[in-house]
Amino acid sequence: MNKYTEDFKKKLNKGGYKITNQRKVIYDVLMKSIGEHLNPEEIYELVREVDSDIGIATVYRTTKLFEEVGILSKVLFNDGCARYEVVLSEDESHGHHHLLCKNCGKIIEVKIDLLNELEELIEKEYDFEIHTHSLKFYGLCKNCKEEEINGS
Ligand SMILES: [Zn+2]
Ligand SMILES: [Zn+2]
Ligand SMILES: [Zn+2]
Numbered sequence: 001m002n003k004y005t006e007d008f009k010k011k012l013n014k015g016g017y018k019i020t021n022q023r024k025v026i027y028d029v030l031m032k033s034i035g036e037h038l039n040p041e042e043i044y045e046l047v048r049e050v051d052s053d054i055g056i057a058t059v060y061r062t063t064k065l066f067e068e069v070g071i072l073s074k075v076l077f078n079d080g081c082a083r084y085e086v087v088l089s090e091d092e093s094h095g096h097h098h099l100l101c102k103n104c105g106k107i108i109e110v111k112i113d114l115l116n117e118l119e120e121l122i123e124k125e126y127d128f129e130i131h132t133h134s135l136k137f138y139g140l141c142k143n144c145k146e147e148e149i150n151g152s
Contacts (some may be wrong), residue, residue, distance in 0.1 A: 004031055008071065015069035025051045026062045030086055031071065036109045037075055037083040039097075075134060081114075083107070101141035108141065 008027050012019055029046045044059040063084055066072040070083075072084040077100050088095060099108040119130045140148065 004075055004089050005131040011071050022054050023062055025054060034086050039081050039083050078138060099137045099146055101142035102138055103140055106141050
């Protein structure tokens, strides 16, 4: 059993769930999409290639369950579409921030995080205990910016 499978088992058991074949298939698909931000329909498309017996309702149910036990984390953008990404480490409450291109919908991950200082400031100023923060930037990606300049 590799590290990922152990983690999978541990998280499911903690939530009181068992490993089923379908959950395993969906989990494997997600593990191959690390770093991507997929909505349930896109997850379903990938799952269907592996096991066509798994319906979209099962995928919806399973992504919710995976979110509950901390395998997936939901990323919400202004477009109202819920996307999921794999949680890689438990102590990282939010591994990174996101840039969303308003033109092509591309999502870019940003690892730069200068918010720890701001958090300290806010905690002092407002006597508020911060557990996490989420930050999204909306704009145009490199390609779309160039297209705009070229007027095509
Ligand atoms: Zn773009
Ligand atoms: Zn991400
Ligand atoms: Zn941050």
